[in-house]
Amino acid sequence: MKIQNLPNEFEMARPVLQTIESAGFEAYFVGGSVRDTILGLPIHDVDIAASAYPAEIKELFKRTVDTGIEHGTVMVLDHGNGYEVTTFRTESGYQDYRRPDQVTFIRSLDEDLKRRDFTINALAMREDGEVIDLFNGLTDLKRRLIRAVGDANVRFNEDALRMMRAVRFASKLDFSIDPDTMSAITTHSHLLAKIAVERIYTEFVKMMMGSKPRLGLQDMCNTKMIDYVPEFKNYLPGIKKIIALPEFRLKNEFQVWGLISFSFGLNHKQISELLKRWKAANQTIEATQKIVTALRELVAHGLNSMTLFNTGQSLLGDTMGVARALNISVDETKVMQRYDQLPIKNVHELAINGGDLIKAGVLKPGPELGRILKQLQSVVINGELNNDQPTLLEHARVILSHERKGEI
Ligand SMILES: Nc1ccn([C@@H]2O[C@H](COP(=O)(O)OP(=O)(O)OP(=O)(O)O)[C@@H](O)[C@H]2O)c(=O)n1
Numbered sequence: 326m327k328i329q330n331l332p333n334e335f336e337m338a339r340p341v342l343q344t345i346e347s348a349g350f351e352a353y354f355v356g357g358s359v360r361d362t363i364l365g366l367p368i369h370d371v372d373i374a375a376s377a378y379p380a381e382i383k384e385l386f387k388r389t390v391d392t393g394i395e396h397g398t399v400m401v402l403d404h405g406n407g408y409e410v411t412t413f414r415t416e417s418g419y420q421d422y423r424r425p426d427q428v429t430f431i432r433s434l435d436e437d438l439k440r441r442d443f444t445i446n447a448l449a450m451r452e453d454g455e456v457i458d459l460f461n462g463l464t465d466l467k468r469r470l471i472r473a474v475g476d477a478n479v480r481f482n483e484d485a486l487r488m489m490r491a492v493r494f495a496s497k498l499d500f501s502i503d504p505d506t507m508s509a510i511t512t513h514s515h516l517l518a519k520i521a522v523e524r525i526y527t528e529f530v531k532m533m534m535g536s537k538p539r540l541g542l543q544d545m546c547n548t549k550m551i552d553y554v555p556e557f558k559n560y561l562p563g564i565k566k567i568i569a570l571p572e573f574r575l576k577n578e579f580q581v582w583g584l585i586s587f588s589f590g591l592n593h594k595q596i597s598e599l600l601k602r603w604k605a606a607n608q609t610i611e612a613t614q615k616i617v618t619a620l621r622e623l624v625a626h627g628l629n630s631m632t633l634f635n636t637g638q639s640l641l642g643d644t645m646g647v648a649r650a651l652n653i654s655v656d657e658t659k660v661m662q663r664y665d666q667l668p669i670k671n672v673h674e675l676a677i678n679g680g681d682l683i684k685a686g687v688l689k690p691g692p693e694l695g696r697i698l699k700q701l702q703s704v705v706i707n708g709e710l711n712n713d714q715p716t717l718l719e720h721a722r723v724i725l726s727h728e729r730k731g732e733i
């Protein structure tokens with residue numbers, strides 16, 4: 326098959342392939358970009374595989390970076406763009422079912438394609454658009470099937486993460502998993518316990534952001550993979566709840582963890598514990614906590630102004646996204662209108678700051694300042710007082726005098 330009208334990303338990279346080929350080597354586009362182009366999906370980057378060894382690639386181009394040279398990958402810089410060129414290789418010395426320790430560079434495309442995970446990922450494309458398809462990947466793309474290259478048991482023994490990749494691609498592309506491949510996943514699901522949590526995290530989040538996340542979770546349950554993700558231990562009822570939801574789409578990582586934490590019924594501390602076990606970034610933990618707080622209020626009595634303020638516009642958008650997924654009915658326009666009408670959107674918009682309070686002789690520098698400012702901020706946000714400096718100075722004085730009287 327020959328693909329006509331290649332997306333621009335391929336056109337831009339074409340000179341790199343031509344340079345390699347004119348030196349007498351072979352070069353192809355490989356991996357996800359070929360798969361996604363045939364499916365008519367947008368692509369982000371192109372991967373190139375070549376028969377030239379890394380040292381030979383480096384001789385052919387003026388500017389290269391050794392991004393992963395021990396695995397055969399050299400980044401070629403061309404017209405301001407970087408292209409990863411990986412030497413054809415076989416992988417050996419897989420240790421503990423993780424990524425290979427050793428790779429052997431080879432000159433044969435066939436051997437390189439043979440070591441790849443799924444038939445739809447084992448396509449190679451020449452710079453003119455001609456597709457090399459040794460394992461019926463094109464048929465599987467048409468049948469919408471995830472099928473291991475060769476013996477699925479061998480593929481998953483080589484790299485157990487591939488089992489998560491199978492459910493990730495099935496969810497992302499709305500494909501089914503070939504029965505032999507599925508049964509090999511069930512046989513080897515325990516090997517997932519050996520995989521670093523960070524690698525599972527990436528695949529899991531991508532799966533949840535796919536078009537069929539519920540099927541992905543169901544597949545993880547059916548194959549028992551879920552039992553070997555210790556981060557989900559004790560949360561099976563929550564997972565079942567998500568599977569029982571109507572079909573949904575999530576836009577980003579925050580929405581994924583928001584949906585999960587809400588469905589698991591977690592409080593802030595539990596969210597932090599769960600996500601720390603997943604080695605999530607602090608930003609993700611905080612965002613998830615805010616989304617869950619907002620969701621709880623939405624369900625209970627509607628969002629209060631302080632929560633609108635604390636959540637912020639972008640995470641409010643994510644909260645609406647999760648509410649939609651959870652089938653919680655919300656008047657989204659009204660929520661956003663109320664946010665737009667908040668008297669201040671961030672702490673800098675408050676008409677008074679610590680310096681002003683000190684200058685006016687209300688307070689001395691110290692920890693009291695922050696506390697009083699927080700109170701002023703909250704009366705403004707709740708609409709109890711106007712956001713102007715004299716009013717707020719006066720209110721600060723009132724708070725302090727009440728407090729002092731209270732102390733006596
Ligand atoms: N555990 C893995 C990871 C990758 N690959 C091969 O390396 C290619 C590139 O890997 P990667 O970029 O991780 O995946 P893509 O298929 O390109 O998907 P994505 O859209 O997520 O980049 C895959 O297509 C596949 O041929 C593999 O065989 N086994």
Ligand SMILES: [Mg+2]
Nearest residue numbers: 356357358372
């Ligand atoms: Mg890729």
